[in-house]
Amino acid sequence: MMGDFNQILTSDENYSISTYTLPVRGMEEFQECLTLCELEDNETRGTHFTWENGQLEDHILLKLDRVLGNQSWRDNFSDVYVFFDAPGDSDHSPCVVDLNVNLRSRKCIFKYFSFLATHPIFLEAIKSAWEKDIPVGSKLFSLGQKLNHVKKACRKLNKEGFSNIQQRARDALAKLQDIQSRLLTQPSDNLFREEFVARKEWKFFEKAEGIFYKRKSRIRWLTLGEGNFGHQAQNAIQYLVDNDDQRVDQNEAVKSMAVEYFQTLLGQETRKFSRSQWKN
Known part of the structure; x- marks a missing residue:
């Protein structure tokens, strides 16, 4: 309607x-x-x-x-x-x-990488984006508009500061090594300062690259999640066997038996469990 x-x-x-x-x-x-x-x-x-x-x-x-x-x-x-x-x-x-x-249409998923927060103007850019004027509307509408502005600010920071992060890290290291070669051959105050700045820049990109790869590996793990969940299920305790050789597979009962086992292991005077009673 x-x-x-x-x-x-x-x-x-x-x-x-x-x-x-x-x-x-x-x-x-x-x-x-x-x-x-x-x-x-x-x-x-x-x-x-x-x-x-x-x-x-x-x-x-x-x-x-x-x-x-x-x-x-x-x-x-x-x-x-x-x-x-x-x-x-x-x-x-x-x-x-x-x-x-x-x-x-195909929606482009927004992914936030924590290395963006290391950018020198990160807080300033986010604050500026959040405080932009919003057209009059409901609170939910205003929140959505603010979040869109923040996403655009993050994408701009990523493009300007971290695009092709792997190559930037390699270039920063090559620049540092070049300065170090000249410094160790003909030392000077200027080269000392250049080496300090170059090392700081390389550390910045090296840290960002590490965060990037860590996040990428996490995304890959989620993509292959079905196999990972299968691996977890294989290693999980499916059931226990009590003192009467009865199989216990109810979640709460398994928890209770596990607590009781470790209480016994730590010295309380309760019935004892042998390791052979635990089944995978």
């Missing part, structure tokens, strides 16, 4: 320069109607507000247009999303419902 409902649903769906009296009764009735019909908004992108009155002195923005769906709709179109564009010469935003988003 989609269209102009001529009614806002929550207080954050309106913005006005001057005082605007909220249609509280209409909002309550609209909420009751959607609850009764088991309808909810589909995922929305683009503009938050969908209508404006076009009056400069008393400008009002409202979210009047929406696309609603029930549980059956969401089960059949789990990847659907709604896009509201800028209105142009209209007072309402045009709306597009995309039913095949996964068939035509």
